[in-house]
Amino acid sequence: xxxxxxxxxxxxxxxxxxxxxxxxxxxxxxxxxxxxxxxxxxxxxxxxxxxxxxxxxxxxxxxxxxxxxxxxxxxxxxxxxxxxxxxxxxxxxxxxxxxxxxxxxxxxxxxxxxxxxxxxxxxxxxxxxxxxxxxxxxxxxxxxxxxxxxxxxxxxxxxxxxxxxxxxxxxxxxxxxxxxxxxxxxxxxxxxxxxxxxxxxxxxxxxxxxxxxxxxxxxxxxxxxxxxxxxxxxxxxxxxxxxxxxxxxxxxxxxxxxxxx
Amino acid sequence: xxxxxxxxxxxxxxxxxxxxxxxxxxxxxxxxxxxxxxxxxxxxxxxxxxxxxxxxxxxxxxxxxxxxxxxxxxxxxxxxxxxxxxxxxxxxxxxxxxxxxxxxxxxxxxxxxxxxxxxxxxxxxxxxxxxxxxxxxxxxxxxxxxxxxxxxxxxxxxxxxxxxxxxxxxxxxxxxxxxxxxxxxxxxxxxxxxxxxxxxxxxxxxxxxxxxxxxxxxxxxxxxxxxxxxxxxx
Ligand SMILES: Nc1ncnc2c1ncn2[C@@H]1O[C@H](COP(=O)(O)OP(=O)(O)OP(=O)(O)O)[C@@H](O)[C@H]1O
Ligand SMILES: [Mg+2]
Numbered sequence: 290x291x292x293x294x295x296x297x298x299x300x301x302x303x304x305x306x307x308x309x310x311x312x313x314x315x316x317x318x319x320x321x322x323x324x325x326x327x328x329x330x331x332x333x334x335x336x337x338x339x340x341x342x343x344x345x346x347x348x349x350x351x352x353x354x355x356x357x358x359x360x361x362x363x364x365x366x367x368x369x370x371x372x373x374x375x376x377x378x379x380x381x382x383x384x385x386x387x388x389x390x391x392x393x394x395x396x397x398x399x400x401x402x403x404x405x406x407x408x409x410x411x412x413x414x415x416x417x418x419x420x421x422x423x424x425x426x427x428x429x430x431x432x433x434x435x436x437x438x439x440x441x442x443x444x445x446x447x448x449x450x451x452x453x454x455x456x457x458x459x460x461x462x463x464x465x466x467x468x469x470x471x472x473x474x475x476x477x478x479x480x481x482x483x484x485x486x487x488x489x490x491x492x493x494x495x496x497x498x499x500x501x502x503x504x505x506x507x508x509x510x511x512x513x514x515x516x517x518x519x520x521x522x523x524x525x526x527x528x529x530x531x532x533x534x535x536x537x538x539x540x541x542x543x544x545x546x547x548x549x550x
Numbered sequence: 551x552x553x554x555x556x557x558x559x560x561x562x563x564x565x566x567x568x569x570x571x572x573x574x575x576x577x578x579x580x581x582x583x584x585x586x587x588x589x590x591x592x593x594x595x596x597x598x599x600x601x602x603x604x605x606x607x608x609x610x611x612x613x614x615x616x617x618x619x620x621x622x623x624x625x626x627x628x629x630x631x632x633x634x635x636x637x638x639x640x641x642x643x644x645x646x647x648x649x650x651x652x653x654x655x656x657x658x659x660x661x662x663x664x665x666x667x668x669x670x671x672x673x674x675x676x677x678x679x680x681x682x683x684x685x686x687x688x689x690x691x692x693x694x695x696x697x698x699x700x701x702x703x704x705x706x707x708x709x710x711x712x713x714x715x716x717x718x719x720x721x722x723x724x725x726x727x728x729x730x731x732x733x734x735x736x737x738x739x740x741x742x743x744x745x746x747x748x749x750x751x752x753x754x755x756x757x758x759x760x761x762x763x764x765x766x767x768x769x770x771x772x773x774x775x776x777x778x779x780x781x782x783x784x
């Protein structure tokens with residue numbers, strides 16, 4: 290198993306080594322090592338329960354919020370150990386943002402949803418600057434045109450696809466370095482899904498992006514690197530085109546061709 | 551190479567099975583067309599030759615069926631990995647087999663023109679050359695049916711023999727034409743027949759390369775000569 294799917298040219302953003310994640314005594318992720326590229330979108334695929342979300346959450350210590358979850362091994366962001374005692378977790382989660390399967394806007398205005406992060410992280414001084422950040426984030430998330438005249442309406446009043454883009458805008462607003470997306474389009478219709486995929490395409494390069502998806506075509510479309518997980522193990526990691534046209538591992542092939550189980 | 555495990559969605563396997571069945575039928579018809587064209591040529595049997603020409607329509611229809619089946623498979627099943635390679639290979643193989651059928655038809659069409667005129671020597675080499683090309687077609691379809699890359703390699707190795715026959719027949723016919731100008735028409739027809747058979751060999755080789763790719767994901771030209779074929783290349 291190789292941990293690197295990268296050609297030498299791309300720089301590595303996150304390095305995970307021998308990472309295991311436990312829920313109580315149960316091992317959900319078993320000694321996984323992987324390098325996540327700065328300039329590429331990385332897709333995590335694998336059958337339900339194989340540990341994709343668990344592993345993703347270890348990249349910004351979201352597992353800390355789950356009682357009896359425990360992470361072993363090392364994960365570094367730009368070479369710095371994110372589990373070291375002097376790591377500011379709030380700061381880490383601003384640098385490594387997350388977008389979830391179900392859009393989860395705060396029950397506040399569209400504006401406040403996006404402004405919240407920059408405000409608590411002190412990324413904008415004064416109303417004018419805050420408005421600037423909100424507009425820029427909504428633009429990047431491809432939502433500005435649709436909401437610019439209704440910024441004071443509740444975020445929860447938007448459609449599912451719009452809510453998901455709002456959540457992406459919210460993640461972008463704090464100027465993160467990495468965006469983790471856990472099945473961001475699974476609750477959306479094909480058009481809204483296409484918009485999210487297009488957005489991922491546009492965001493690529495600006496942020497390191499890791500996306501979990503159950504949609505093989507989606508993984509093939511949006512990512513350049515694909516990692517296949519099975520029963521807590523990283524089975525295969527490589528160039529997305531190679532994984533979907535000529536996977537090396539039998540288990541990968543069986544899964545992506547629908548011969549699993 | 552063992553048949554891949556069944557898909558969770560059973561209808562997927564059924565689609566693939568049907569696709570393979572159509573290709574097998576096409577291949578059988580093309581192979582038979584070639585054999586009968588050569589028999590008609592040897593026996594100067596214009597009627598049998600006509601039947602080869604007529605039967606070629608069936609191959610053309612089957613090619614359309616393959617095209618429809620592959621388009622459906624891609625639209626409905628979104629195949630990936632070996633399934634995807636196989637669907638693409640099936641599409642290309644069908645068009646190549648259709649060409650092979652055309653070459654057999656072309657050979658058959660020359661039979662009436664060759665009815666008159668005595669035997670000239672290269673006529674005795676053509677059946678053997680045709681037999682090898684026919685075997686290549688047969689073998690490559692077996693390779694496709696069995697997803698057998700080794701058999702595909704074997705097909706390619708036989709193409710050399712067909713090429714050698716062609717070169718030898720070409721030289722002989724040329725000599726004939728120069729020495730007995732009254733045989734020029736007949737010799738020219740035979741030259742085209744030989745060329746058609748040579749092309750059939752080339753096309754069988756193309757199919758073999760597709761079968762190899764579909765089965766292994768690697769190009770035959772890049773295949774490792776011994777050593778570890780299975781380990782990932784990095
Ligand atoms: N909070 C938790 N407490 C205990 N066990 C958990 C918890 N979350 C996940 N697990 C277990 O850990 C394993 C991995 O779960 P995880 O959610 O990471 O899988 P997944 O690959 O994201 O699955 P899915 O594709 O269904 O989202 C599963 O066996 C799951 O039951
Ligand atoms: Mg999950």
